[in-house]
Amino acid sequence: MTTNRYIKMWKEGAMGAVLTLLCAALILPGCQRRPLEDPDYNTRVKVQINTRAIMNVTCDIYNEKIPVPEIQMDVMHVIFFKENSDEVACEAYITDTEIDETGQKAFYGSINIAPGTYRLYAYNFGTETTIIREPYIWDAVEAYPLSVPERISSAYATKVPSGESVTYCPDHLVVARSPQETIPYHSGIYTVNTEARSVVESYYLQIKVDGLEYVSSATAVLSGMSSANFITRGERVDNPQSTIWFTMQKSDDDGKPVICAVFNTFGRPDASSNNLEVTFDLQTRSGKVQHTFNISDLFLSEECINHHWLLLDETIHIDPPKPDTGGGFEPEVVDWETEHHEILL
Numbered sequence: 305m306t307t308n309r310y311i312k313m314w315k316e317g318a319m320g321a322v323l324t325l326l327c328a329a330l331i332l333p334g335c336q337r338r339p340l341e342d343p344d345y346n347t348r349v350k351v352q353i354n355t356r357a358i359m360n361v362t363c364d365i366y367n368e369k370i371p372v373p374e375i376q377m378d379v380m381h382v383i384f385f386k387e388n389s390d391e392v393a394c395e396a397y398i399t400d401t402e403i404d405e406t407g408q409k410a411f412y413g414s415i416n417i418a419p420g421t422y423r424l425y426a427y428n429f430g431t432e433t434t435i436i437r438e439p440y441i442w443d444a445v446e447a448y449p450l451s452v453p454e455r456i457s458s459a460y461a462t463k464v465p466s467g468e469s470v471t472y473c474p475d476h477l478v479v480a481r482s483p484q485e486t487i488p489y490h491s492g493i494y495t496v497n498t499e500a501r502s503v504v505e506s507y508y509l510q511i512k513v514d515g516l517e518y519v520s521s522a523t524a525v526l527s528g529m530s531s532a533n534f535i536t537r538g539e540r541v542d543n544p545q546s547t548i549w550f551t552m553q554k555s556d557d558d559g560k561p562v563i564c565a566v567f568n569t570f571g572r573p574d575a576s577s578n579n580l581e582v583t584f585d586l587q588t589r590s591g592k593v594q595h596t597f598n599i600s601d602l603f604l605s606e607e608c609i610n611h612h613w614l615l616l617d618e619t620i621h622i623d624p625p626k627p628d629t630g631g632g633f634e635p636e637v638v639d640w641e642t643e644h645h646e647i648l649l
Contacts, residue, residue, distance in 0.1 A: 345419060347487055349398065349496045350412040351380050351426050351480050358476070359612040360506040360566045366613050370553045372566050373506055375476040380411040380500075381429040383439065384422045387484070390441050393422055397429060412495075421486045425536045426500060431475040434504070436535075446541070447503060448532035449474040449570075452549050460525045460547070463583040463596060468527060468547045473568040476504045479535045503533045504568050507612045511584065511597075515622030516561035521587045522552035528580040528600075530570040542573035552584070563620075572603060589625040 355362050361372050384394040398413030411426075423442055438444040449471035451457075457470035464470055480500035487494060509526075513519065525547050532541035552563040563584070572580065580603060583596040599614060607613040 345490065346414070346493045347417055347496065348412055348414045348493060349382055349396070349424075349426070349498070350410055351382070351398070352404070352497065352499045353377065353409045353411070353478055354499050354501050355408070355478070356406075358502055358506060360508045361476070364611040364613075366508045366611070366615075367510070367555055367557065367564055369555050370564060370566065373473075373476060373568055375428075375478065375502070376431070377409065377411075377428040377478065379429040380426050381439075382413075382415070382424065382426040384415075384417060384424045384485075385442055387421045387423065392440055393417060393420075417487060419487050419489045421484060423483050423536075424485050424496070424498070425479065425481040426498065427477055427479045427535060428500075431477055433472040434474040434477045437532075442536050443534070445534065445536045446532050447474070447477050447479075447535050447570075448541075449546070449548065456549055459585065460549075460583060463525060463527070463581070463594075464547045465527050465545075465579070468545055469531075470525060470547045470549055471531075473548050473550050474504050474570060476502045476506075476568065477533075477535070478502050479538075481536050481538065483536075503535055503538070503570065505571050505612065506566055506568050507608075507614055508564065508566050509582065509614045509616075510557060510562050510564040511616040512557075512560050512562050512619040513586075513622060514561070514619050515624065516554060516563070518588050518590070518622045518625055519554070519563070519586050520589065522554075522563045523549065523585045524552055524565065524567075524582055525549050525585075526567070526569075526580065526582045529572055533570045540571045540573075545573065584620065586620065586622065588622055590623065593620070593622060595620050 355375055357363055380398050382396045382398060383392060385391065386393045394415055394417040396413055396415050398411050400412050402410050404410060433450045434447050435450055437446040437448060452470050452472055460470060478500040480498040482498055485496060487496065527547040528545050529548050530540045530542050531544050531546035534541065548567060548569055550565055550567045552565045555562055555564050580600045581596055581598050583594060586593045597616060597618060602608060602614050607615060
């Protein structure tokens with residue numbers, strides 16, 4: 305019995321020693337344990353929006369009587385790629401905003417990403433007429449405009465060059481890009497700062513109209529425009545080209561009646577490589593009137609180069625409507641008849 309008692313005491317002592325060693329092993333390195341999201345590597349991305357120098361939108365306004373294109377930004381889509389690959393390391397939609405001392409907006413948000421070197425880009429998400437193609441292939445990310453319905457494009461079938469599609473004007477798209485962004489090992493919060501600028505340009509177009517009071521509506525198409533933009537590379541797509549469609553506004557310039565518009569485009573190819581034509585389509589009470597002008601040289605004018613103003617010297621003449629046809633922007637509605645029909649239930 306004495307021997308068994310000593311054996312039992314030895315086992316209990318050995319077990320106690322093991323437990324003591326295990327506790328020590330857990331306690332001693334306890335200050336080194338980290339949660340799954342390491343607080344030492346907290347990272348946020350901040351996208352500063354720069355819209356200060358967009359001609360005919362935030363500067364160089366020729367005609368303050370007509371609306372200018374808005375830049376709608378509620379969400380920024382941010383994508384980090386692993387260095388020299390198309391593998392996505394992190395993706396986030398950031399919505400928090402602040403206004404800096406210059407009045408410019410900035411988007412920011414936290415991201416879960418390890419230290420390392422990445423490629424990143426960000427753009428304002430949710431544009432209506434600007435579409436993003438291949439967002440997860442760095443060299444192929446492309447912004448392009450939405451095509452118009454066939455009923456619109458068919459109205460200009462004879463005015464659109466072969467091979468060009470008719471599209472809406474693209475919405476302004478602000479893009480930030482960094483082909484090499486290093487996130488270092490850090491404590492606390494590290495901020496990735498980047499700046500976004502629009503890849504879309506705005507132009508002001510105007511032509512005088514004699515007899516504008518007889519016009520009920522007006523639209524235009526402009527051929528020979530850049531068809532897209534590779535937004536991670538900052539490169540315009542000049543081949544193929546596209547034709548953009550937009551509505552015109554009734555206004556005046558120094559007392560002279562005009563139709564005018566501020567339209568958006570991804571830009572224009574070099575003047576030597578394209579033929580820029582604008583077709584105005586005016587609906588009058590006497591019918592439809594179309595006029596086409598070649599404005600390639602107008603794009604080389606000082607007013608266009610410095611301010612993006614396209615001011616045609618020509619005048620479109622609209623004849624007065626025939627008697628009893630109504631009156632343009634204030635049309636008469638005549639010969640309405642009331643019809644009664646019985647509906648069997």
